[in-house]
Amino acid sequence: MMTKNLLKQAGLDQGLPSHFEEGAWVEVIQRMDDIYTNLVQYQIELEEKNAELERAYTELKQAHQALKDTQQQLIQSEKMASLGRLVAGVAHELNNPISFVFANMHALLGYEKRFLQYLEAIHNNVSLAQREQLRKQLRIDRIMSDIRPLLEGSMEGAERVSEIVKNLRQFSTPASQKPEVFDLVALCKRTVLWLVRSASIKIEVVHDCPEQLMIYNYEGYVSQILVNLVQNALDAMEHQAQPCLSTALQIKDSQVWVQIRDNGTGINELDLHKLFDPFYTTKPIGKGTGLGLYISYGLATEQCRGSLSARNYYEKGQNGALFELSLPLKWSDAHG
Ligand SMILES: Nc1ncnc2c1ncn2[C@@H]1O[C@H](COP(=O)(O)OP(=O)(O)OP(=O)(O)O)[C@@H](O)[C@H]1O
Ligand SMILES: [Mg+2]
Structure with a gap:
């Protein structure tokens, strides 16, 4: 009866069936109470779970960022390693033009001495006969015809040095990399040349490439990939008696395919699937x-919006590994 009174007081007794007994009400209210308590409990748990979820999300975000940073560092350190491998070849490449610039300068210094001697004689008003004799003796005419080729040769050497240095710069700043137009054939040949020069063994190199192939891509990244493939x-081929490295460039299905092939050990067939791990x-x-x-x-x-794959080849008594890098011919058509 007490419950009924309470409901009446609260104005909630309207429309109640007359046969509704107080015992039943007690049970209903008890159940509602339980449900309410459970709901409050669920809400607390939900809030806890929510907070837990938020914590986990923040941790996941941090871990993701850390992973991204690490990956960036890995790319950078691998790039530095590639650069290290190139250094010996680059030093060799630089040595050539620098040594002929040196030789030319040395010759020019010698010429300068003879010129001064000849000019001094002219300033001292020596006789025409003496002047002619000196001219022959000092080989002034020969010097005159030599100067231009010496200067041109030195200019060419200096340009070659500056070109090598410019090519090296593509390795230095990964963050500022931007896609640009470049000659893939020149990049390919340069990479092979530098690395082969730095190798301790003599290697035969075969290029099957067009004269030039301009593409739009990240030159630094493409170069880094090529350095890795060629170095591998x-x-x-370290223990191969007649090592041979071949490169080939082909256009197929709006892609350019770069093949790097060696006649080395080949790849263990069972390990092919984990090569890129x-x-x-x-x-x-x-x-x-x-x-x-x-x-x-x-x-x-x-x-680079392309692909990279590897396989072994067996051909005309030769065998080894073949890596294939594809790059889009048209940047805008490629997925990115
Ligand atoms: N041309 C190849 N011929 C035979 N095996 C190869 C060739 N290229 C790669 N491999 C195999 O694949 C492995 C992985 O190559 P990867 O370039 O990833 O690493 P690595 O050369 O061992 O080390 P690094 O990180 O210095 O490049 C090599 O250790 C080698 O066993
Ligand atoms: Mg490697």
């Missing part, structure tokens, strides 16, 4: 980290 090829390496500690292909694959597919 050179490593694989991070830290997969068969090289001794200190020689390889197993990141070259992993990073190259990421750069090829994500940055």
Whole structure:
């Protein structure tokens, strides 16, 4: 009865069936009470879970950022390693033009001495006969005809040095990389030349490429991929008696396909599927980290909008590994 009175007081007794007994009400209210308590409990739990979820989300975001930073650092350190490998070849390349600039300067210094001697004689009003004799003796005419080629040769050498330095700059600033138009054939040949020069063994190089192929892409990244592929090829041919490295460039299905082929050890067929996994390496500690292909694959597919694949080949008694890098001919048509 008490419950009924309470409901009446609260004005909630309207429309209640007359047979509704107080016992039933007590039970209903008890249940509602339980439900309410449960609801409050659920809400508290929900809030806790929500806070937990938020914490987990923040942690996940931080971990993702850390992973992204690490990946960037890995790319950078692998790039530095590529650069290190190139240095010996670059030093060799620089040596050539620098040494002929030196030789030319040396010759010009000698010429300058003879010129001064001849000019001094003229200023001292020597006789015509003496002047002619001096002219022959000092070989002034020969010097005159030599000066231009010497200067032109030196200019060419200086230009070659500045070109090499310019090409090297593409390795230095990864963040500011922007896609641009460049000659893929020249890049390919340059990379091979520099790395082959730095190798300890003599390697035959065969290029099957057009004269020039201009594409729009990230030159620095493409170069980094090529350095990795060529360096791997050179490593694989270390114990080969007649090492041969071939490159080929072909256009097919609106892509340009760059093939790097060696006649080295080849890749263990059972390991082919893990070739692009991070830290997969068969090289001794200190020689390889197993990141070259992993990073190259990421750069090829994500940055350069292309693909990278590997296989073994067996042809005309030759065998070894063949890597294929594809790049879009038209940047806008490629997925990115
Ligand atoms: N041309 C190749 N011929 C035979 N095996 C190869 C060739 N290229 C790659 N490999 C195999 O794939 C592995 C992974 O290559 P990857 O470039 O990723 O790492 P790495 O060369 O070992 O080390 P680094 O991080 O210095 O590049 C190599 O250790 C080698 O076993
Ligand atoms: Mg490598």
